[in-house]
Amino acid sequence: MVFSKKDHLVGLDIGSSSIKVAELQISRNKKILKKFGMKSLAPGAIVEGRIMDMEAVAKTIRDLLRSQKIRKKDVAISTGGHSVVIKTINTAKMPEKDIQESIVAEAEQYIPYDIGDVNIDYQILGESQFSPDQMNVLLVAVKKDLVAEYMDLTASAGLNAKIIDVDTFALQNIYETVPGQDPKDVTLLLDIGASKTSLNILKGGTSVMMRDNDSGTHQIIEQICSRFETDLPEAEKILQGLVENVPDPEAVALILDDIANIWCSEICEVVNTFQSNTNDTRVTKVVLSGGGAYIPGFAHTLGSELSAEVGTISPFDGLHLDEKKFSAAFTSRVGPQAPIALGLALRRVDDK
Numbered sequence: 001m002v003f004s005k006k007d008h009l010v011g012l013d014i015g016s017s018s019i020k021v022a023e024l025q026i027s028r029n030k031k032i033l034k035k036f037g038m039k040s041l042a043p044g045a046i047v048e049g050r051i052m053d054m055e056a057v058a059k060t061i062r063d064l065l066r067s068q069k070i071r072k073k074d075v076a077i078s079t080g081g082h083s084v085v086i087k088t089i090n091t092a093k094m095p096e097k098d099i100q101e102s103i104v105a106e107a108e109q110y111i112p113y114d115i116g117d118v119n120i121d122y123q124i125l126g127e128s129q130f131s132p133d134q135m136n137v138l139l140v141a142v143k144k145d146l147v148a149e150y151m152d153l154t155a156s157a158g159l160n161a162k163i164i165d166v167d168t169f170a171l172q173n174i175y176e177t178v179p180g181q182d183p184k185d186v187t188l189l190l191d192i193g194a195s196k197t198s199l200n201i202l203k204g205g206t207s208v209m210m211r212d213n214d215s216g217t218h219q220i221i222e223q224i225c226s227r228f229e230t231d232l233p234e235a236e237k238i239l240q241g242l243v244e245n246v247p248d249p250e251a252v253a254l255i256l257d258d259i260a261n262i263w264c265s266e267i268c269e270v271v272n273t274f275q276s277n278t279n280d281t282r283v284t285k286v287v288l289s290g291g292g293a294y295i296p297g298f299a300h301t302l303g304s305e306l307s308a309e310v311g312t313i314s315p316f317d318g319l320h321l322d323e324k325k326f327s328a329a330f331t332s333r334v335g336p337q338a339p340i341a342l343g344l345a346l347r348r349v350d351d352k
Protein backbone atom coordinates (compact mmCIF):
# COMPACT_ATOMS: atom_id res chain seq x y z
CA MET A 1 0.00 0.00 0.00
CA VAL A 2 1.25 3.49 -0.78
CA PHE A 3 0.38 5.98 1.92
CA SER A 4 -0.68 9.39 0.81
CA LYS A 5 1.15 12.36 2.22
CA LYS A 6 -1.81 13.71 4.07
CA ASP A 7 -2.31 10.52 6.08
CA HIS A 8 0.64 11.34 8.29
CA LEU A 9 0.44 13.45 11.38
CA VAL A 10 2.72 16.20 12.51
CA GLY A 11 4.77 14.93 15.47
CA LEU A 12 4.67 17.28 18.44
CA ASP A 13 6.82 16.46 21.47
CA ILE A 14 5.70 18.67 24.35
CA GLY A 15 8.69 18.47 26.70
CA SER A 16 8.93 20.38 29.95
CA SER A 17 12.01 22.26 28.69
CA SER A 18 11.25 22.61 24.99
CA ILE A 19 8.71 21.78 22.30
CA LYS A 20 9.91 19.81 19.29
CA VAL A 21 8.01 19.45 16.03
CA ALA A 22 8.61 17.17 13.03
CA GLU A 23 6.91 16.47 9.74
CA LEU A 24 7.74 13.54 7.48
CA GLN A 25 6.58 12.53 4.04
CA ILE A 26 6.36 8.76 3.92
CA SER A 27 5.99 6.41 1.00
CA ARG A 28 6.57 2.68 0.80
CA ASN A 29 10.34 2.85 0.68
CA LYS A 30 11.22 6.38 1.73
CA LYS A 31 10.77 8.59 4.73
CA ILE A 32 11.56 12.17 3.84
CA LEU A 33 12.16 14.77 6.52
CA LYS A 34 10.17 17.87 5.59
CA LYS A 35 10.32 19.89 8.80
CA PHE A 36 12.03 19.80 12.15
CA GLY A 37 12.28 22.53 14.78
CA MET A 38 12.49 23.16 18.52
CA LYS A 39 11.54 26.04 20.80
CA SER A 40 12.31 26.51 24.50
CA LEU A 41 9.50 26.89 27.01
CA ALA A 42 9.44 29.40 29.82
CA PRO A 43 10.67 27.68 33.01
CA GLY A 44 7.71 26.49 35.12
CA ALA A 45 5.22 26.39 32.23
CA ILE A 46 5.14 22.55 32.48
CA VAL A 47 6.03 20.90 35.79
CA GLU A 48 6.17 17.12 36.25
CA GLY A 49 4.26 16.72 33.00
CA ARG A 50 1.37 18.94 34.14
CA ILE A 51 0.62 22.15 32.27
CA MET A 52 0.90 25.11 34.64
CA ASP A 53 0.66 27.92 32.10
CA MET A 54 -1.61 26.80 29.27
CA GLU A 55 -1.44 30.10 27.34
CA ALA A 56 2.38 30.27 27.43
CA VAL A 57 2.73 26.67 26.18
CA ALA A 58 0.04 27.13 23.49
CA LYS A 59 1.78 30.30 22.28
CA THR A 60 5.17 28.54 22.12
CA ILE A 61 3.58 25.77 20.03
CA ARG A 62 1.88 28.29 17.69
CA ASP A 63 5.11 30.29 17.28
CA LEU A 64 7.13 27.13 16.58
CA LEU A 65 4.70 25.85 13.93
CA ARG A 66 4.52 29.29 12.32
CA SER A 67 8.31 29.59 12.19
CA GLN A 68 8.51 26.14 10.58
CA LYS A 69 5.69 27.04 8.13
CA ILE A 70 3.73 23.98 9.20
CA ARG A 71 0.12 24.42 8.18
CA LYS A 72 -1.27 20.96 8.93
CA LYS A 73 -3.48 20.88 12.01
CA ASP A 74 -3.59 17.16 12.76
CA VAL A 75 -0.90 16.20 15.24
CA ALA A 76 0.33 13.23 17.25
CA ILE A 77 1.45 14.05 20.78
CA SER A 78 2.71 11.92 23.63
CA THR A 79 2.87 11.73 27.39
CA GLY A 80 5.06 9.97 29.90
CA GLY A 81 6.07 10.07 33.55
CA HIS A 82 3.84 9.52 36.57
CA SER A 83 0.44 9.75 34.94
CA VAL A 84 1.17 6.89 32.54
CA VAL A 85 1.39 3.29 33.71
CA ILE A 86 2.85 0.66 31.40
CA LYS A 87 2.86 -3.00 32.42
CA THR A 88 3.28 -6.31 30.69
CA ILE A 89 0.75 -8.72 32.15
CA ASN A 90 0.17 -12.41 31.72
CA THR A 91 -3.40 -13.57 31.16
CA ALA A 92 -5.40 -16.50 29.80
CA LYS A 93 -5.87 -16.66 26.01
CA MET A 94 -9.44 -15.74 25.07
CA PRO A 95 -11.61 -14.84 22.07
CA GLU A 96 -10.99 -11.35 20.62
CA LYS A 97 -14.46 -10.13 21.64
CA ASP A 98 -13.85 -10.81 25.36
CA ILE A 99 -10.41 -9.26 25.58
CA GLN A 100 -11.32 -5.62 26.18
CA GLU A 101 -13.62 -6.36 29.11
CA SER A 102 -11.31 -8.91 30.69
CA ILE A 103 -8.21 -6.71 30.39
CA VAL A 104 -9.98 -3.74 31.95
CA ALA A 105 -11.14 -5.97 34.83
CA GLU A 106 -7.62 -7.34 35.33
CA ALA A 107 -5.97 -3.96 34.98
CA GLU A 108 -7.41 -2.80 38.29
CA GLN A 109 -4.81 -4.70 40.34
CA TYR A 110 -1.87 -3.24 38.39
CA ILE A 111 -2.82 0.43 38.36
CA PRO A 112 -2.29 2.71 41.33
CA TYR A 113 -5.26 4.91 40.35
CA ASP A 114 -9.03 4.47 40.42
CA ILE A 115 -9.89 2.55 37.26
CA GLY A 116 -12.57 5.14 36.46
CA ASP A 117 -9.87 7.83 36.32
CA VAL A 118 -7.76 6.24 33.58
CA ASN A 119 -8.03 5.44 29.88
CA ILE A 120 -6.86 1.89 29.24
CA ASP A 121 -5.30 0.60 26.08
CA TYR A 122 -3.61 -2.72 25.39
CA GLN A 123 -1.66 -4.65 22.83
CA ILE A 124 -1.33 -8.44 22.64
CA LEU A 125 2.37 -9.26 22.50
CA GLY A 126 2.09 -13.01 21.88
CA GLU A 127 2.04 -16.33 23.65
CA SER A 128 3.46 -16.49 27.16
CA GLN A 129 6.84 -18.18 27.59
CA PHE A 130 5.37 -19.99 30.60
CA SER A 131 2.28 -21.66 29.12
CA PRO A 132 0.64 -22.10 25.68
CA ASP A 133 -2.74 -21.23 27.28
CA GLN A 134 -1.52 -17.83 28.35
CA MET A 135 -0.59 -14.65 26.50
CA ASN A 136 1.47 -11.55 27.27
CA VAL A 137 -0.42 -8.30 27.02
CA LEU A 138 1.04 -4.81 27.14
CA LEU A 139 -1.21 -2.65 29.25
CA VAL A 140 -1.13 1.14 29.06
CA ALA A 141 -3.16 3.32 31.39
CA VAL A 142 -3.15 7.11 31.15
CA LYS A 143 -4.91 9.41 33.60
CA LYS A 144 -8.00 10.94 32.01
CA ASP A 145 -7.34 14.38 33.48
CA LEU A 146 -3.89 14.40 31.86
CA VAL A 147 -5.38 13.48 28.49
CA ALA A 148 -7.98 16.23 28.90
CA GLU A 149 -5.25 18.75 29.77
CA TYR A 150 -3.23 17.93 26.63
CA MET A 151 -6.38 17.97 24.45
CA ASP A 152 -7.18 21.44 25.82
CA LEU A 153 -3.63 22.55 25.16
CA THR A 154 -3.57 21.41 21.55
CA ALA A 155 -7.01 22.96 20.98
CA SER A 156 -5.74 26.29 22.39
CA ALA A 157 -2.83 26.06 19.96
CA GLY A 158 -5.39 25.60 17.12
CA LEU A 159 -4.49 21.93 16.54
CA ASN A 160 -6.30 18.58 16.58
CA ALA A 161 -4.52 15.87 18.60
CA LYS A 162 -5.47 12.75 16.62
CA ILE A 163 -3.20 10.43 18.59
CA ILE A 164 -1.90 10.57 22.14
CA ASP A 165 1.05 8.20 22.21
CA VAL A 166 3.51 7.35 24.98
CA ASP A 167 7.00 8.98 24.79
CA THR A 168 8.79 5.64 25.12
CA PHE A 169 6.81 4.06 22.25
CA ALA A 170 7.52 7.01 19.96
CA LEU A 171 11.23 6.71 20.78
CA GLN A 172 11.18 2.99 20.07
CA ASN A 173 9.38 3.58 16.74
CA ILE A 174 12.01 5.97 15.40
CA TYR A 175 14.85 3.84 16.78
CA GLU A 176 13.55 0.95 14.64
CA THR A 177 14.17 3.06 11.51
CA VAL A 178 17.85 3.70 12.35
CA PRO A 179 20.07 1.47 10.19
CA GLY A 180 22.98 -0.65 11.37
CA GLN A 181 21.38 -2.50 14.26
CA ASP A 182 22.57 -5.92 15.34
CA PRO A 183 19.57 -8.18 16.12
CA LYS A 184 21.66 -9.98 18.75
CA ASP A 185 21.99 -6.82 20.85
CA VAL A 186 19.91 -6.35 23.96
CA THR A 187 19.47 -2.59 23.84
CA LEU A 188 18.55 -0.10 26.52
CA LEU A 189 16.87 3.01 25.11
CA LEU A 190 17.56 5.65 27.73
CA ASP A 191 15.92 9.07 27.45
CA ILE A 192 17.04 11.55 30.10
CA GLY A 193 14.93 14.66 29.66
CA ALA A 194 14.71 17.84 31.69
CA SER A 195 12.27 16.41 34.22
CA LYS A 196 12.07 12.65 33.69
CA THR A 197 13.99 9.61 32.59
CA SER A 198 12.62 6.63 30.72
CA LEU A 199 14.24 3.24 30.29
CA ASN A 200 13.14 0.68 27.74
CA ILE A 201 15.04 -2.58 27.22
CA LEU A 202 14.62 -4.15 23.77
CA LYS A 203 15.38 -7.75 22.95
CA GLY A 204 14.91 -8.96 19.39
CA GLY A 205 13.11 -5.69 18.67
CA THR A 206 10.53 -6.23 21.43
CA SER A 207 10.37 -4.33 24.66
CA VAL A 208 11.05 -6.56 27.66
CA MET A 209 11.16 -3.90 30.40
CA MET A 210 10.04 -0.30 30.71
CA ARG A 211 10.58 2.02 33.65
CA ASP A 212 10.34 5.76 34.35
CA ASN A 213 11.83 7.90 37.09
CA ASP A 214 12.05 11.58 38.01
CA SER A 215 15.72 12.16 37.22
CA GLY A 216 16.66 14.71 34.61
CA THR A 217 18.74 17.77 33.80
CA HIS A 218 16.56 19.71 36.30
CA GLN A 219 18.85 18.26 39.00
CA ILE A 220 21.86 19.92 37.35
CA ILE A 221 20.02 23.21 36.84
CA GLU A 222 18.95 23.32 40.51
CA GLN A 223 22.53 22.77 41.69
CA ILE A 224 23.92 25.39 39.31
CA CYS A 225 21.27 27.87 40.53
CA SER A 226 22.19 27.36 44.14
CA ARG A 227 25.99 27.22 43.62
CA PHE A 228 26.11 30.40 41.48
CA GLU A 229 23.03 32.13 42.97
CA THR A 230 21.63 32.58 39.50
CA ASP A 231 18.17 32.21 37.89
CA LEU A 232 16.92 29.27 35.81
CA PRO A 233 17.53 30.72 32.31
CA GLU A 234 21.13 31.64 33.23
CA ALA A 235 21.69 28.18 34.76
CA GLU A 236 20.44 26.58 31.48
CA LYS A 237 22.98 28.68 29.57
CA ILE A 238 25.78 27.62 31.91
CA LEU A 239 24.77 23.97 31.45
CA GLN A 240 24.78 24.36 27.67
CA GLY A 241 28.23 25.96 27.75
CA LEU A 242 26.87 29.24 26.38
CA VAL A 243 28.31 31.45 29.12
CA GLU A 244 31.85 32.68 28.61
CA ASN A 245 33.97 33.19 31.69
CA VAL A 246 31.89 31.14 34.13
CA PRO A 247 33.39 32.21 37.51
CA ASP A 248 34.20 28.66 38.63
CA PRO A 249 34.19 26.14 35.76
CA GLU A 250 35.54 23.39 38.04
CA ALA A 251 32.42 23.73 40.19
CA VAL A 252 30.24 23.17 37.09
CA ALA A 253 32.29 20.12 36.14
CA LEU A 254 31.87 18.74 39.67
CA ILE A 255 28.09 19.22 39.57
CA LEU A 256 27.90 17.43 36.20
CA ASP A 257 30.01 14.54 37.53
CA ASP A 258 27.98 14.33 40.68
CA ILE A 259 24.63 14.12 38.89
CA ALA A 260 25.99 11.77 36.20
CA ASN A 261 27.07 9.42 39.01
CA ILE A 262 23.61 9.57 40.58
CA TRP A 263 22.00 8.73 37.22
CA CYS A 264 24.49 5.92 36.71
CA SER A 265 23.67 4.22 40.00
CA GLU A 266 19.91 4.51 39.42
CA ILE A 267 20.21 3.06 35.93
CA CYS A 268 22.60 0.28 37.00
CA GLU A 269 20.19 -0.71 39.75
CA VAL A 270 17.32 -1.12 37.27
CA VAL A 271 19.48 -2.93 34.72
CA ASN A 272 21.09 -5.23 37.31
CA THR A 273 17.69 -6.17 38.74
CA PHE A 274 16.43 -6.89 35.22
CA GLN A 275 19.52 -8.98 34.45
CA SER A 276 19.28 -11.02 37.62
CA ASN A 277 15.57 -11.71 37.01
CA THR A 278 16.24 -12.93 33.48
CA ASN A 279 19.52 -14.74 34.16
CA ASP A 280 20.50 -15.24 30.50
CA THR A 281 19.85 -11.66 29.32
CA ARG A 282 22.58 -8.98 29.46
CA VAL A 283 22.19 -5.45 28.17
CA THR A 284 24.89 -5.11 25.51
CA LYS A 285 24.11 -1.67 24.15
CA VAL A 286 22.74 1.63 25.48
CA VAL A 287 21.29 4.29 23.21
CA LEU A 288 21.06 7.68 24.88
CA SER A 289 18.65 10.47 24.05
CA GLY A 290 17.29 13.63 25.68
CA GLY A 291 19.25 16.49 27.23
CA GLY A 292 21.14 14.04 29.47
CA ALA A 293 22.94 12.74 26.38
CA TYR A 294 24.94 16.01 26.21
CA ILE A 295 26.55 15.59 29.63
CA PRO A 296 30.28 15.04 29.11
CA GLY A 297 31.66 11.82 30.54
CA PHE A 298 28.25 10.33 31.36
CA ALA A 299 28.24 7.84 28.46
CA HIS A 300 31.75 6.71 29.37
CA THR A 301 30.93 6.20 33.07
CA LEU A 302 27.72 4.33 32.27
CA GLY A 303 29.53 2.16 29.70
CA SER A 304 32.17 1.08 32.22
CA GLU A 305 29.60 0.41 34.95
CA LEU A 306 27.38 -1.71 32.70
CA SER A 307 30.14 -3.19 30.51
CA ALA A 308 28.04 -2.17 27.54
CA GLU A 309 28.58 -0.03 24.45
CA VAL A 310 26.99 3.38 25.08
CA GLY A 311 26.23 5.80 22.26
CA THR A 312 23.86 8.64 21.42
CA ILE A 313 20.88 8.12 19.13
CA SER A 314 21.16 9.38 15.53
CA PRO A 315 17.44 9.55 14.84
CA PHE A 316 17.79 11.17 11.40
CA ASP A 317 19.92 8.35 9.97
CA GLY A 318 16.98 6.35 8.59
CA LEU A 319 15.43 9.42 6.93
CA HIS A 320 16.07 11.11 3.59
CA LEU A 321 16.83 14.75 4.02
CA ASP A 322 17.97 17.73 2.05
CA GLU A 323 21.40 18.61 3.43
CA LYS A 324 21.05 22.21 2.32
CA LYS A 325 18.06 22.51 4.65
CA PHE A 326 19.27 20.23 7.44
CA SER A 327 23.06 20.32 7.70
CA ALA A 328 25.02 17.47 9.28
CA ALA A 329 26.05 19.90 12.03
CA PHE A 330 22.37 20.69 12.74
CA THR A 331 21.15 17.07 12.82
CA SER A 332 24.03 16.02 15.03
CA ARG A 333 23.43 18.94 17.43
CA VAL A 334 19.67 18.41 17.81
CA GLY A 335 19.76 14.60 17.34
CA PRO A 336 19.49 13.73 21.05
CA GLN A 337 16.39 15.92 21.50
CA ALA A 338 14.65 15.04 18.20
CA PRO A 339 13.67 11.35 18.36
CA ILE A 340 10.29 11.56 20.09
CA ALA A 341 8.92 14.20 17.69
CA LEU A 342 10.25 12.14 14.75
CA GLY A 343 8.73 8.94 16.17
CA LEU A 344 5.39 10.70 16.52
CA ALA A 345 5.62 11.95 12.93
CA LEU A 346 5.69 8.29 11.79
CA ARG A 347 2.12 7.89 13.06
CA ARG A 348 -0.85 7.89 10.71
CA VAL A 349 -4.31 9.31 11.29
CA ASP A 350 -5.94 5.88 11.35
CA ASP A 351 -3.34 4.20 13.60
CA LYS A 352 -4.76 2.80 16.81
Ligand SMILES: Nc1ncnc2c1ncn2[C@@H]1O[C@H](COP(=O)(O)OP(=O)(O)OP(=O)(O)O)[C@@H](O)[C@H]1O
Nearest residue numbers: 015016017018193194195196217240290291294337
Ligand atom coordinates in the same frame (compact mmCIF):
# COMPACT_ATOMS: atom_id res chain seq x y z
N1 LIG B 1 24.24 21.29 24.20
C1 LIG B 1 23.75 21.03 25.39
N2 LIG B 1 24.58 20.77 26.44
C2 LIG B 1 24.08 20.49 27.67
N3 LIG B 1 22.76 20.48 27.96
C3 LIG B 1 21.90 20.75 26.96
C4 LIG B 1 22.33 21.04 25.64
N4 LIG B 1 21.26 21.28 24.87
C5 LIG B 1 20.18 21.14 25.68
N5 LIG B 1 20.55 20.82 26.93
C6 LIG B 1 19.70 20.64 28.11
O1 LIG B 1 18.84 19.55 27.91
C7 LIG B 1 17.63 19.77 28.66
C8 LIG B 1 16.44 19.52 27.78
O2 LIG B 1 16.42 18.18 27.39
P1 LIG B 1 15.14 17.56 26.65
O3 LIG B 1 14.87 18.34 25.41
O4 LIG B 1 15.38 16.12 26.51
O5 LIG B 1 14.01 17.86 27.73
P2 LIG B 1 12.42 17.81 27.54
O6 LIG B 1 12.10 16.81 26.51
O7 LIG B 1 11.92 19.19 27.27
O8 LIG B 1 12.00 17.38 29.00
P3 LIG B 1 11.04 16.18 29.53
O9 LIG B 1 10.91 15.16 28.45
O10 LIG B 1 11.77 15.65 30.73
O11 LIG B 1 9.76 16.84 29.87
C9 LIG B 1 17.66 21.24 29.14
O12 LIG B 1 17.97 21.29 30.51
C10 LIG B 1 18.78 21.83 28.29
O13 LIG B 1 19.46 22.87 28.99
Ligand SMILES: [Mg+2]
Nearest residue numbers: 015193194290
Ligand atom coordinates in the same frame (compact mmCIF):
# COMPACT_ATOMS: atom_id res chain seq x y z
MG1 LIG C 1 11.45 14.82 26.52
